[in-house]
Amino acid sequence: MLTVKDCRQALILGLWFMFLTFPILVIKVNPVEKTVVWRWPNMLWVGGVSACVYLLSRVFLARRAARQERIRLGLEKESKGLNLAVFRQPKVCLPLLGGVALFFLAFPALFSTYQLNIMITALMYVVLGLGLNIVVGVAGLLDLGYVAFYAVGAYSYALLHLHFGIGFWTALPIGGLLGALFGLLLGFPVLRLRGDYLAIVTLGFGEIIRLVLENWGEFSQGPSGISNIARPGFFGLEMSLDGSITYLYYLMIGMVLFTIFVVNRLQDSRIGRAWYALREDDIACQAMGVDKTRTKLAAFALGAAWAGMAGVFFAAKTTYVNPASFTFLESAIILCIVVLGGMGSIVGVIVGTLVLILLPEYLRALADYRMLAFGAVLVVMMVFRPQGIVSTVRRTYTLHR
Amino acid sequence: MHPLLTVSALTMDFGGIRALDHLDLRIHPGEIAALIGPNGAGKTTFFNCLTGIYAPTSGDLLLTPPDQPPRRLNGLKPNRITEQGLARTFQNIRLFHNMTVLENVMIGRHCRTRAKILGAIFRTPATIREEKAIVGMSLALLERIGLADQANEFAKNLPYGAQRRLEIARALATEPLLLLLDEPAAGMNPQETLELDELITSMKNDGLAILLIEHDMKLVMSLSDHIFVMDYGRKIAEGTPEQVRHNPAVIKAYLGEETDHA
Amino acid sequence: MDYFIELVFSGLTRGSIYALIALGYTMVYGIIGLINFAHGEIYMIGAFTALIASTVLNILGLPLYAVLILTALAAAVWAAAYGYTVERLAYRPLRNAPRLSPLISAIGMSIFLQNYVMLAQTSDFQPFPALIPEFAFLEPFAAVVGSTDLTILAVSALLLLLLTLLIKYTRTGKAMRATAQDQKMALLLGVNVDRVISITFVVGSALAAVGGLLIASHIGQINFSIGFIAGIKAFTAAVLGGIGSIPGAVLGSFVLGLTEAFATGYVSSDYEDVFAFSLLVLILIFRPAGLLGKAAVEKV
Numbered sequence: 001m002l003t004v005k006d007c008r009q010a011l012i013l014g015l016w017f018m019f020l021t022f023p024i025l026v027i028k029v030n031p032v033e034k035t036v037v038w039r040w041p042n043m044l045w046v047g048g049v050s051a052c053v054y055l056l057s058r059v060f061l062a063r064r065a066a067r068q069e070r071i072r073l074g075l076e077k078e079s080k081g082l083n084l085a086v087f088r089q090p091k092v093c094l095p096l097l098g099g100v101a102l103f104f105l106a107f108p109a110l111f112s113t114y115q116l117n118i119m120i121t122a123l124m125y126v127v128l129g130l131g132l133n134i135v136v137g138v139a140g141l142l143d144l145g146y147v148a149f150y151a152v153g154a155y156s157y158a159l160l161h162l163h164f165g166i167g168f169w170t171a172l173p174i175g176g177l178l179g180a181l182f183g184l185l186l187g188f189p190v191l192r193l194r195g196d197y198l199a200i201v202t203l204g205f206g207e208i209i210r211l212v213l214e215n216w217g218e219f220s221q222g223p224s225g226i227s228n229i230a231r232p233g234f235f236g237l238e239m240s241l242d243g244s245i246t247y248l249y250y251l252m253i254g255m256v257l258f259t260i261f262v263v264n265r266l267q268d269s270r271i272g273r274a275w276y277a278l279r280e281d282d283i284a285c286q287a288m289g290v291d292k293t294r295t296k297l298a299a300f301a302l303g304a305a306w307a308g309m310a311g312v313f314f315a316a317k318t319t320y321v322n323p324a325s326f327t328f329l330e331s332a333i334i335l336c337i338v339v340l341g342g343m344g345s346i347v348g349v350i351v352g353t354l355v356l357i358l359l360p361e362y363l364r365a366l367a368d369y370r371m372l373a374f375g376a377v378l379v380v381m382m383v384f385r386p387q388g389i390v391s392t393v394r395r396t397y398t399l400h401r
Numbered sequence: 402m403h404p405l406l407t408v409s410a411l412t413m414d415f416g417g418i419r420a421l422d423h424l425d426l427r428i429h430p431g432e433i434a435a436l437i438g439p440n441g442a443g444k445t446t447f448f449n450c451l452t453g454i455y456a457p458t459s460g461d462l463l464l465t466p467p468d469q470p471p472r473r474l475n476g477l478k479p480n481r482i483t484e485q486g487l488a489r490t491f492q493n494i495r496l497f498h499n500m501t502v503l504e505n506v507m508i509g510r511h512c513r514t515r516a517k518i519l520g521a522i523f524r525t526p527a528t529i530r531e532e533k534a535i536v537g538m539s540l541a542l543l544e545r546i547g548l549a550d551q552a553n554e555f556a557k558n559l560p561y562g563a564q565r566r567l568e569i570a571r572a573l574a575t576e577p578l579l580l581l582l583d584e585p586a587a588g589m590n591p592q593e594t595l596e597l598d599e600l601i602t603s604m605k606n607d608g609l610a611i612l613l614i615e616h617d618m619k620l621v622m623s624l625s626d627h628i629f630v631m632d633y634g635r636k637i638a639e640g641t642p643e644q645v646r647h648n649p650a651v652i653k654a655y656l657g658e659e660t661d662h663a
Numbered sequence: 664m665d666y667f668i669e670l671v672f673s674g675l676t677r678g679s680i681y682a683l684i685a686l687g688y689t690m691v692y693g694i695i696g697l698i699n700f701a702h703g704e705i706y707m708i709g710a711f712t713a714l715i716a717s718t719v720l721n722i723l724g725l726p727l728y729a730v731l732i733l734t735a736l737a738a739a740v741w742a743a744a745y746g747y748t749v750e751r752l753a754y755r756p757l758r759n760a761p762r763l764s765p766l767i768s769a770i771g772m773s774i775f776l777q778n779y780v781m782l783a784q785t786s787d788f789q790p791f792p793a794l795i796p797e798f799a800f801l802e803p804f805a806a807v808v809g810s811t812d813l814t815i816l817a818v819s820a821l822l823l824l825l826l827t828l829l830i831k832y833t834r835t836g837k838a839m840r841a842t843a844q845d846q847k848m849a850l851l852l853g854v855n856v857d858r859v860i861s862i863t864f865v866v867g868s869a870l871a872a873v874g875g876l877l878i879a880s881h882i883g884q885i886n887f888s889i890g891f892i893a894g895i896k897a898f899t900a901a902v903l904g905g906i907g908s909i910p911g912a913v914l915g916s917f918v919l920g921l922t923e924a925f926a927t928g929y930v931s932s933d934y935e936d937v938f939a940f941s942l943l944v945l946i947l948i949f950r951p952a953g954l955l956g957k958a959a960v961e962k963v
Contacts, residue, residue, distance in 0.1 A: 020744050023737070024711060025783045029718035031790050036719055042783075142763050144770070189948045196698050196766050200898070201947045204940040207895075211937045262522050269521030269528070270514055270535070277497045277508045284495035287452055289483035289512025289575050298518060328891070332774055339767060372778040378771025382764045383756045394501050396553040397536055 006058050014051035021046045104253055108246040116249055120317055122357045123252040124310055129337040129349040130259045131306030136335065137343035137392075138272065139299035140279025141191070142199040144331055145206025148186075149179040149304040151213065151326040153311020158226040158321045159219075168232035172312050179308020183301040191296040206331055213323040225322025229315050248317060255313065259306065260346055266302075267344075268395040275299050276344070276394075329371065336374045339381050342388025351389055403465045405430045405610050406579055411460035413443075413450050413634075420446045422634040423460070428579065428627075430467060433601065433611045435621045437645075438631035439654060444614045445492055447631070448583055452489050453479035466578055484512045486578035490568040490585060492614075498557035502548055505556050505567055506539035509574025542570045546600060562593030566600065573604070580604065582613040586620055594620060622646070630654065670928040671921070672808045676881070678920025679819035683874030684897035685904075685912040686826065687746075687867025693843045693907035694863050695758075700769035701749055702871060703894020704776035707887065709742035709872025710791075710879040711780055717792055731794050738876045739869040745776075746868025747861055755857070773890075781887040788886045791879040815877045822870060823913060830909065835862055843907070892936060899943040905953030914954060 025046060028037040108116055128150065135143045153175035160166040160174065190201045213220045220226070231244045232251055239247060266272045274295045277285040286292045315321050333356070341352025356377070360370040381388065404427035413421040420443045428434045436444050450457045451474070462474040464485055474482050488509075497505050514535060520528040543549040546566040551559060556567060565585055572580055585601075586594050594617065601611060601624055615621050621628065621642070628645045630638040632654040638645055645651055684706050691699045716737040720730045753772045757765040798810045830836035841849040842859045850856045878893070879885045896919065904915025919942070927935050946953065 016748075020741070020748055021783075023715045023741055024708065024780055027715050027719065028784060029715050031714060031718045031792055034718065034722055036722060140763070142766065190944075193947060193951060195763050197947050197951055199763070199766060200698060200902075201944050204895070204944045204947075208937055208940045208944070211934070211940070215933045215937070265522050265524065266518065270511060270516045270531070271518055271521060273500070273504055273508055274511055276500055276504075280497035280499060281495050283454065283479075284491065284497070285508065286479040287454070287483060287489055287491075288508050288571060289480045289488075290508065291478070291480045302518065329774070332770060335767070335770070368782065369778075372775060372782060375771045375773070375775030375778060379753045379768045379775065380771075382760070382768040382771070383753070386760065386764055392499075394499075394504060394555075396501065397503055397540075 002055060002058060006055065010051040010054045010058075013054045014047040017050040018043050018047040108249055113242055113245055116245055117317075118358070118361050120245070120249050120252050122353055122361075123249075123256050124313055124317070125334065125337060125353045125357050126256050126350055127252075127259050127310045127313070128307060128334045129341070129353055130256075130263050130346065131303045131310065132334050133338050133344065133346075133349050134263060134266070134275075134306070135299055135303035137338050137345070137349075138267065138279065139275040139296060140195070141296060141300060142195055143202045143300070143303065144199050144328070144335070145186075145202035145204070145209075146303070146307055146334055147326045147328070147331040148202075148206040148209040149182055149307035150311040150314065150330070151209055151323075152182050152304075153179050153308030154315040154321045154325070155213065155220060155226075155311070156308070157312040157315040158229050161229050162226055167230060168312065168316050172309055175312035176305040176309040179311070180301040180305035182308075183304025184297060187297045187300040187304075191293055191300060203328065203331075206326075206328060210323050210326050213326070220323070223323060225320060225324075227320045229319045229321070231319065232316050248313075252313065255309070263346055267346075271295065271298060332378075333374060336377055338388075340377050340388060342390040342392065344392040345388065345390045348388050348390035348392075355389075403430075403471075404428060405465060406612075407461070407463040407465070407471070408451075409461045409463075411447070411450060411462065412458045413446055413455060414458045420634050421450065421457070421460075424631075424634070424636055426629050426636065426639070428610055428612055430578075430610055431605070431608050432626040433605050433613070433624050434627045434629065435625040436612060436614045436629050436631060437616070437618075437621060438637075442631040443634040444631055445583060446634075448489060448581055448614065450475075451482075451581065452487060453477050453482040464578070480512060483575050483577075486576070487581060488572035488575045488577035488579075489581040490565070490572055490583055492583040492587065494564050494568060496556040496564055496567060496571070499555060501553050502556055502559065502567060503536070503539055503543065503552040505571050506542050506574045507535050509571045510535045510539065513576055539574060542573055545603075546570045547596075562589050562596070565589065565593075566597070569600065577609070579610045579612060582611060582615075584614055584616065586615055586617045598624065666928070669808070670924045672812050673928070674921035674924030675917065676812045676815050676920070677923060678900075678917035679816055680874050680878045680881075680893075680916075681897045681900045681920055682913045682916035683819055683822065683870045683877075684893060685901040685916050686823075686909065687871045688898050688901040689904075689906055689909060689912040690839075690863050690867050692901070693909075694839065694860055695754070695765075695846075696762075697754060697765050697769065698898070699754075699864075699867075700766065700894070701753070701772035701776060702746075702867070703890035703892075703897070704773050704780075705742050705746050705749070705868045705890075706871040706875045706893055706897075707885070707890030708745050708776065708780065708875075709738040709868075710875035710885045710889065711784060711887075712741045712872070713738040713794075713876040713879060714789060714791055714885060717794055721792065727794075727796055734794060735873060735876055738872040742868040742872030742875070743865040746864040746871075749776075750861060750864040755860075773894075777887050777890065784887065786887065788884045790884050791882070793883070794876070794880045811877075811881045815881065818873065818877060822873060826866070826870070826909070829866070835859070839863060895943070896939050899939055899946070902943065902951075902953055903946050905955040908953070908955045911953055911955035918954075 022043065025042045026039050028039065029035070107119060128146070132143065132146050135141050135146070156175045156178045157168070157171035160171050186202070186205050190198055193201060214223050216222070232248060234247060274285065274290045277288070277290065278292065278295055282292055314325070337349060337352040337356055340356060341350070342348030356374065360367050366373070406428040408424060408426045411421055411424040412419065424447065436447065438444055446455065449455045451462060453474070457475055460475070463471045464474055464487065465471040466486060472485060474485060474487070477485070497508065514531050516528045516531050540549060540552065543552055546569065548559070548563055548567060548570070551563070556564065559567060569580075569582065569585065586597055589597060598620060604611060613621075625642055628639065628642055629636055630645060630648070630651050637650045637654055638648045640648070684702065687702045687705070688699060691697055691702070713734050717730055717734040720733055725733070749772050753768045754765050757768055795811045795814045798813070830839060838849070838854045838859045839862070841852070841854055842856050846856055897916070900916040900919045901912045902915070903919060904911030904913065919939070923935065923938065926938055
């Protein structure tokens with residue numbers, strides 16, 4: 001399968017990467033003491049790994065090309081992402097769902113508080129991912145400042161609690177509404193911009209919110225943040241720390257289910273169809289009578305509302321907020337979840353979260369390389385599998401004549 | 402009878418270039434009109450002005466629905482114009498490729514339906530009823546263009562001619578008073594062109610007014626009630642197919658610039 | 664008055680650095696319509712390569728001028744190599760993909776390169792040696808302008824001149840302009856579009872690396888994250904001038920540099936970055952075509 005030419009290419013590539021990474025990866029200097037450490041083994045690693053990756057990708061691409069040829073000739077059917085049809089049959093689907101439900105219900109009883117905290121974080125990312133999925137995956141609006149609305153939610157609970165002693169349950173809808181309000185305020189002027197400009201403007205907006213929180217000390221207590229935020233209460237019942245974490249876990253489960261329910265219903269509704277159509281071709285969509293601005297604004301505000309609510313949960317979980325939690329990288333992580341899982345797909349977002357949030361938590365050795373991997377994931381997915389692990393399935397309708 | 406669409410002195414400038422120059426035309430209810438002219442004459446620009454994708458530099462666009470006062474269309478956003486009763490297809494097909502055939506048509510119902518976000522989340526009886534009506538009407542349209550069996554296929558998987566017909570069905574779903582077809586027969590084989598001819602005739606029999614841009618002269622001459630000829634952004638002739646065929650200005654425009662359109 | 668002149672020089676210095684980075688954004692955008700999000704990281708890698716090269720060369724005991732020139736060369740060569748590689752790996756396969764795909768890929772590249780440098784080098788700030796010698800003739804004016812400022816201005820002016828000559832008078836420049844006008848047509852007329860795009864990345868990256876070297880020796884320290892904010896500011900400058908236009912990028916850079924210098928000099932430096940971001944948001948909302956750009960009409 002591999003030709004001599006491929007091997008020669010691999011060699012050239014290996015040498016190129018050895019050259020490319022030579023200063024950064026091999027030499028480490030201490031400019032103060034004027035000492036240099038030479039790390040030659042790194043160079044060999046880079047050369048070897050890049051040559052191997054190249055050869056593997058050749059094999060992979062050759063097989064894919066052969067498959068596409070067979071599809072073209074009608075010998076094979078095109079697969080639509082991961083084949084989920086099996087899971088939709090009641091015989092497979094119901095026990096599977098039951099098992100998953102049982103696992104998540106029993107989770108606090110089976111695992112330590114430490115594990116529970118990790119799971120709560122993961123569930124939080126599921127909610128954030130599903131929220132951003134409405135904006136990026138479904139409506140096709142690349143929002144790089146999603147974390148701003150998350151911050152709005154978190155700070156609205158923190159500040160309301162600090163100044164007025166308002167509890168979690170009142171803050172949750174307020175956080176959602178404020179998120180949506182900020183979404184509308186930002187969305188109204190910027191949503192008529194072209195896609196890439198929109199991305200940059202939202203990025204700028206996200207950074208502005210963070211910098212304002214950092215610098216406007218009288219309002220937000222600056223970089224030191226706000227602490228002693230109350231955990232969610234249960235009709236005034238006193239709870240132990242472990243108890244309240246377990247309680248928060250179940251609330252998070254409820255929030256995830258609620259989010260899935262809402263997103264699922266919206267996807268195949270009149271407005272959901274308009275979102276997909278806008279993503280596909282906004283000029284044609286407008287020419288078919290869809291109000292572009294209003295439809296985009298709805299997606300943007302809805303996504304922002306979810307980020308706002310997730311923010312309230314975040315503040316309640318950590319009992320502490322500061323601006324450092326809301327950097328651009330956080331937005332990038334959420335985007336990565338959506339891109340990896342599959343834009344527009346609910347299952348995809350859940351799978352994406354499991355891979356990107358839980359995996360590094362449990363494989364501690366990988367934790368340092370987490371962000372490196374996130375960056376690589378974005379590039380690799382765009383180049384090799386832009387539809388994500390789980391691609392969107394459009395609803396089919398039964399035809400009765 | 403009042404004209405359905407009245408275009409008066411429509412002018413469109415791009416920087417220093419005048420793409421449309423004081424264009425006047427009228428289209429009457431239930432008639433098939435054709436807009437012809439050499440490449441670059443400004444036909445598609447005219448469609449884009451008419452449907453709100455470009456804002457015309459000056460001039461007037463008036464739509465007069467039956468038994469209603471006339472309404473100005475210029476300055477409206479494309480979706481508002483579609484709501485008023487103009488629907489179009491595109492010269493280079495612009496379907497929603499990764500949505501199903503049926504969903505493509507269902508999008509056309511968007512501006513005639515109401516369901517909001519809350520309605521969709523709570524699935525109110527009104528929303529359910531509306532959805533049923535949307536699916537029903539969209540399926541009926543697919544039957545009409547002969548694509549009902551492919552309703553759940555992705556639009557991108559349809560053959561070329563079927564994609565062109567699907568664009569027409571999608572436009573019909575908006576319940577237009579006037580249908581604008583931008584080179585509907587381009588790239589079609591003779592069999593597909595024949596089917597298109599039948600579809601257009603049947604739409605005319607339903608009383609729909611149609612304005613088409615087309616290079617296939619046989620199709621234009623056989624279908625049209627009225628033909629407008631454009632060159633360099635100006636209308637150089639109009640009339641019945643017979644009148645246009647013998648108009649010296651038309652012959653000059655075509656033979657003088659390019660000969661392969663006859 | 665001295666303070667005012669000092670601020671003017673500080674603004675011009677900032678502006679010329681922004682210009683060196685902004686040119687990369689604007690050239691790439693002009694040719695393939697992509698916001699090269701990883702460009703700020705190329706600049707950062709240029710600065711790191713300069714740090715490494717200068718330290719090694721210093722230890723070897725070369726004279727200061729030789730160190731300076733060789734360091735600049737190394738920074739430019741390696742940054743260009745990174746720019747070239749990033750384009751080949753992350754953008755070229757997406758030439759015909761939906762518009763947002765290469766942008767997402769670029770964001771991924773940016774995150775990847777940042778963390779790559781952090782892991783391979785360090786996450787702490789590294790002191791950057793003063794590479795630019797003090798000029799004796801500037802001593803009487805030391806209060807308003809330093810040698811570094813003057814060097815930055817002179818080097819930037821020289822590079823801008825060279826770039827203008829390249830684009831105006833060489834075959835490559837002509838091919839670049841043709842590709843920017845109409846990629847398909849250029850291809851049909853025998854322009855090697857892939858090569859032109861690669862050259863654009865190489866030239867833009869080398870300019871950014873020189874910018875990285877200059878600013879690092881001006882500020883005196885670098886770390887892996889300097890590319891993000893510098894990239895955003897240079898991008899702001901490019902958009903301000905009209906993205907895709909080379910004179911626009913230069914004009915935008917000086918406007919941004921001067922306004923920043925005066926805003927921080929007379930008002931407050933707390934909100935320095937907020938100011939740049941707000942400017943970016945406002946321009947994109949109210950005049951996305953920038954000062955010198957033309958509004959594009961989308962073909963239907």
